[in-house]
Amino acid sequence: MNTYAVTLPHYSVGPDVFDHLEFVARFYGRKAAVVGGATALEKAGPSLRAGLEKAGMTVTDWFVYGENATNAAVDRILESPGCREADVIFGVGGGRAIDTVKTASDILKKPFFSVPTVASNCAPVSAIAVIYNEDGSLSHYHFTERCAEHCFINTAVILDSPRKLFWAGIGDALSKQCEALLSSRGQDLGHTPLLGVQVAQVCEGPLLRYGREALDDFEAGRLSDAFAQTVLDIIISTGIASNLLTTEKDYYYNSSIAHCFYNASMVLPTIHAHLHGEVVSFGVLVLQAVDGNDEALERLARFNRSVALPTTLYELDITEEAQVDALVERATTLREWHCVPYEMTKERFKEAILKVDALGRSLKTNA
Template identity: 40%
Template sequence: MENYSVFLPCYSIGDDEIYKKIPGICGLYGKTAVVIGGQTAMAKAKESLLAGIADSDISINDFELYGNEASFEAAAALCENAAVQEADMIFAVGGGKAIDTAKIVGDDLGKPVFTFPTIAATCAPTSAISAVYHPDHSYRTVRIYAAPPVHCFMNTRIMVEAPSQYLWAGIGDTLAKYYEPTFSGRGRELEHFNAMGLMISGMCVEPLVRYGKEAMDANKARQGSYAFDQVVLNIIVSTGLVSNLVDMDYNSSIAHATAYGLTTLEQVEKNHLHGENVSYGVLVMLTMDNQSEEREKIFAFNKSIGLPTKLADFGITVDDLASVLDKAASVNDIVVSPYEITRDMFEKAILDLEAFNKTK
C-alpha cells in the first residue's frame, strides 16, 4: 500500500465574536503574528482582529500589504521584511490573491499560516495550493503545499458587507467543483481520498442552487442570514475539502478549460471575473456531456442570479471563438477525461448552448 498523509481544513465561522477564538487556536503556535493582506481588507478587519486578541498572549507586530499580485516576487519581498521574519505566525487577511501570497511566504519561511477571508470568492483560505501570477498579472503556475493553512476564521459580518460581485463569482466557480471532479473521475477506480472528495463535491451544487439567490440578496442588503452563511461555507469550505482530497487531475476539466479559452479575448479578460467565466463553462460542459437535466437546472440558476448563459453575456459572438476554442482544447485540464475531448466538441457544445438559449 502506498504511504500518504491527508491534511484537511479546520475552520471557525461567526460574526465579530469569532475572532475571540484566535488566542485559543493560534496560541499553540506562538505569541506574535504579522498580518499580510490587501489594504481594504486589513482596514475592514483590523479593529475586530485587535479586539479578538485583546487581553491575550497574542500580539500583532505589524500589518503588511501583500503587494498587487499573488507573485513569487511579492512573496520574496515580504520574506525580507523584518516584521514578517520576527513573527511566529502569519495572519493572511483578504481575498484569494492576498491569501495565496501569504501562503507562499509561510511556506518559504516555515511559519504557520492562519487565514481570515474578507470576501467569499474562492477556496484559497482552506486550500493547499496558491495560484501564482507574474507581476504583470499574467498567469504563471500553481504552487502546491503539504497541507492547507492551519485554521480559517470566517467573519461573516465582514464578508456580507463586501461587494456582492465577489460572492457572485464565488458561486460560479464553486459550481464546477462538483461537475468537473465527477466527470474526470467517471469510470475510474478511485482511492479512498479521491472517492471521499467526489462524494463531498455534491455539496458544491445543491446548497448553492437552494440558497444562492437568497444569499445574493442578503449580500446586496449587507444583512447576514442563514442562507448567506451556507453559501459562504460551500464556497470556502466545501471546495477546500474537495481541493485537498482530490488529485489535481480530477480538480479541473471542461468548465475551466472553457474559462481559460474565454480569457484569450481582451474584452473578457478585462471585464469579467474568473468565476463568472467558469459558470458559463459548466453549461458548456453539461451540454457537451449530454447532461440535459443538470443543464436545465444550472441554466435556470445562472439566470436567477445573473450569471452568464450565452456568448452575448460576454459581449462576443461565434465569430470570436477561434482563439477560445484553440486554448480550451489545448490545456491539460481536459487530459484526464472519460473520453477524448476535441476542439470540434467545444465548438459544437457552445453552438448547441447558443441554440438552447434561443428556446428560453
C-alpha cells in the same frame, strides 16, 4: 504504497470569530505577521487586532501584499523581516491575497491562518494556490504541504464586501461537483479521492437551494442562515473537496472543462473585465454540453439566469467567432483539457460552447 499526508482545515464562522484566536492561534506561537489586501485590512483590521491582543499575540509586521498573486508579491513577503520573525502568518482578503500569503507561508514553513473577507472561492482552506504572471495570465499552481491551520470566517466582514464577489463565488462553487464527477469518472479511486468525490457532491445542492435567497439577504444586509450556508459552501465544502481531490503528482480530479474554459478565456483581452467565478459559471454549462447532459445543462442555465450569471457569450464580451476559435485553441494546451473520461476535440468543445450560447439566447427570448 507511498506514505502521504492529508490536511483538512479547521474553521470558525460567525460575526465574532476573532474571539477564537485566544484558543487557536496562540498555541502556534505568540508572534504574528498579518498580510493582505488594502481594503481587506481596512475592514477586518480593527477586529483582528483586537482578537490578537486578546490572545496575547504581538504583531511583527502588517502590510498590503500588492494587487495580484504574482511571484513578485510572494517575494515581498519572503523578504519581510517581520514575516521571517513571526511564528504564524495571517492572510487577509480575497483569493489572490490569500493565495499569495499561503504560498509565502509554505515556502517559509510557517503556520498559515486565513481570514477571508469575501466569499468568492475556496482559497482560504485549499492546499493549492494559483500564481499569475505580471500580465494577468496563469503562471503556475503552487501546492502547499498543508492547508490553512485555521480559517476565520467573519460573516459580518463578508457581508460588507462587494456583492459581485459573492455572486461570482456562487458561480465558481457550482463547478466543484460537476468537475469532480467528470474528471474522476471511470477511474479506480483510492480512499482519499473517493472521499473527495463524495464531498464534492454536496456542493451543488445548497447553492441551488439557498443561492438566490442568499443574494437577496446580502443586498439587505441580513446575516441569515441562507447567507451563512452559501458562504460555507463556497469556502469550506469546495475547499475540503479540493484538498482531497488534488495532489501535485499522483492525481488531479479537482478541475475539468469548466476551468478549462476559464483558463483558456484568459487569451481574450475583453474577458479580463469579468470575474473568475462569473466566467467559470458559463464553463459549468459548457461542461454539461460537452458531456451531453441536457437536463443538467438546462437546469443550471435556468439557475444562472435566476441570479444573473452568464448564459450567453455576449455577456462575457465574446462577440466574434475568431474569439471562440482563439479560446478553443488555447484550451487544447491546458491540463484541464485532459481531465475528462474521453478524448476531447476542438470540434466537440466549440460545439458545446455554441450550444450553451444558443440555449442562453433562447432562455432570454422566452423569459
